[in-house]
Amino acid sequence: xxxxxxxxxxxxxxxxxxxxxxxxxxxxxxxxxxxxxxxxxxxxxxxxxxxxxxxxxxxxxxxxxxxxxxxxxxxxxxxxxxxxxxxxxxxxxxxxxxxxxxxxxxxxxxxxxxxxxxxxxxxxxxxxxxxxxxxxxxxxxxxxxx
Amino acid sequence: xxxxxxxxxxxxxxxxxxxxxxxxxxxxxxxxxxxxxxxxxxxxxxxxxxxxxxxxxxxxxxxxxxxxxxxxxxxxxxxxxxxxxxxxxxxxxxxxxxxxxxxxxxxxxxxx
Numbered sequence: 001x002x003x004x005x006x007x008x009x010x011x012x013x014x015x016x017x018x019x020x021x022x023x024x025x026x027x028x029x030x031x032x033x034x035x036x037x038x039x040x041x042x043x044x045x046x047x048x049x050x051x052x053x054x055x056x057x058x059x060x061x062x063x064x065x066x067x068x069x070x071x072x073x074x075x076x077x078x079x080x081x082x083x084x085x086x087x088x089x090x091x092x093x094x095x096x097x098x099x100x101x102x103x104x105x106x107x108x109x110x111x112x113x114x115x116x117x118x119x120x121x122x123x124x125x126x127x128x129x130x131x132x133x134x135x136x137x138x139x140x141x142x143x144x145x146x
Numbered sequence: 147x148x149x150x151x152x153x154x155x156x157x158x159x160x161x162x163x164x165x166x167x168x169x170x171x172x173x174x175x176x177x178x179x180x181x182x183x184x185x186x187x188x189x190x191x192x193x194x195x196x197x198x199x200x201x202x203x204x205x206x207x208x209x210x211x212x213x214x215x216x217x218x219x220x221x222x223x224x225x226x227x228x229x230x231x232x233x234x235x236x237x238x239x240x241x242x243x244x245x246x247x248x249x250x251x252x253x254x255x256x257x258x
Contacts, residue, residue, distance in 0.1 A: 044208075
């Protein structure tokens with residue numbers, strides 16, 4: 001397949017505060033990429049980064065939306081929400097910093113590793129946020145296939 | 147070493163018949179913070195934890211853990227059990243604390 005191959009586009013709605021459903025989008029995308037024969041390492045990177053994004057949407061933003069575009073060369077993921085926004089992005093990006101409430105921490109989340117993991121496991125990562133309006137994250141994993 | 151072999155040698159009890167008994171164990175990981183496990187548990191690991199929730203199953207699935215070792219007789223939630231069976235995630239139970247369970251795993255995996 002060449003550069004002009006049309007992307008496979010997927011859309012996921014992530015509900016807020018429903019931690020039993022968080023992970024459905026990443027599990028679905030992982031299964032699709034495996035079925036398409038993408039390299040296991042790349043599939044794992046996509047699954048980890050998208051799961052962190054899903055959890056963040058559920059915990060912090062009251063839910064949101066995920067758009068995915070898959071080509072033989074890369075997987076692009078855009079996560080957007082209309083949550084409270086992030087006041088200090090560099091602080092939020094630092095490992096161990098978290099604003100998650102106690103009930104979320106008791107579930108094993110809130111370790112302050114979400115955004116750092118998303119950046120660590122993607123090849124491209126951009127975050128924009130406006131306090132009171134929401135947050136938009138664009139991230140991509142390159143698949144290393146010609 | 148396979149997941150089934152590790153369970154047998156360490157005395158871990160499968161929570162239900164292992165759906166992927168032949169999955170290869172490549173290492174171990176200890177920890178209960180899910181994002182920490184998500185970011186650092188290696189592919190094919192035996193993950194020693196006390197988190198028996200549906201979210202732990204999701205992390206194991208997405209991070210390609212080979213086996214969850216639920217330590218300290220921690221409770222495996224019913225929805226987690228069902229999801230694990232459905233997604234082919236191996237889960238074993240042990241009364242051992244995480245330290246001792248991890249030591250048992252290490253005893254099988256690391257050169258003496």
